[in-house]
Amino acid sequence: MADSGGQLSECCAHLAALQRVLDQSAGVSMDWNLVPTLVESFTCEPERWGFDPLTGCVSGSFLSVALREYYRRASVESGPGAWSLIVVKLPRSLDLVSAVMAEYSAGNVLVGAIPDAEIVAHIRPGVFAILTTTELIPQHFRRINEAMTAAEVASHITVQSLPPKLRQCRELVATGCQT
DSSP, rough: GGGOOOOHHHHHHHHHHHHHTTTOOOOOOOGGGHHHHHHHHHHOOOOEEEEEEESSEEEEHHHHHHHHHHHHHHHTTTOOGGGEEEEEEEEOSSSSHHHHHHHHHHHHHHHHTTTTTSEEEETTTEEEEEEEEEGGGHHHHHHHHHHHHHTTOEEEEEEEESSSSHHHHHHHHOOOOOO
16 A cells, blocks of 8 residues: 555554454554554654654653753752752553553643643653753642643652752663652
8 A cells, every 4th residue: 555655644544444354353452543653753854853743742862961951051050959850650551552642641731731841851651751940840740730630641740859960860861760
């Protein structure tokens, strides 16, 4: 079908229909409508690099680069204590489709819940980090919790103060904000 000029979304729709007809006996199903969104992450325009097309958030690499600038400014201004990370972790999903849908839902909920946050990043599967000023933590924490609950997206939300050194902060982000 692709050889005859069919678009990716059209090919996926046909594969989904074929799957329904064949009724896979193994009990494994695939949501073929998600494939075009996932493929975007490998084919997007350069101006979109650093953004996760599935979640609408910036990547963990982008967050790491941005933190370098925050630490540079902090050494001149108020120090990294003026900034914190709100970390949102999703529970592990039993299957790929559920995991992708949870990532998609969480990203959209987070971006919509706190449009005034400095950075909303999808740093690795199941982990989001929101960079915000420490003074806004209570307000943002409440809005995130309410939005995730309303959207029925299970999550565990914590707050991490930025460590005193950039190297420590990069390690924190690289490990998925594990303490």
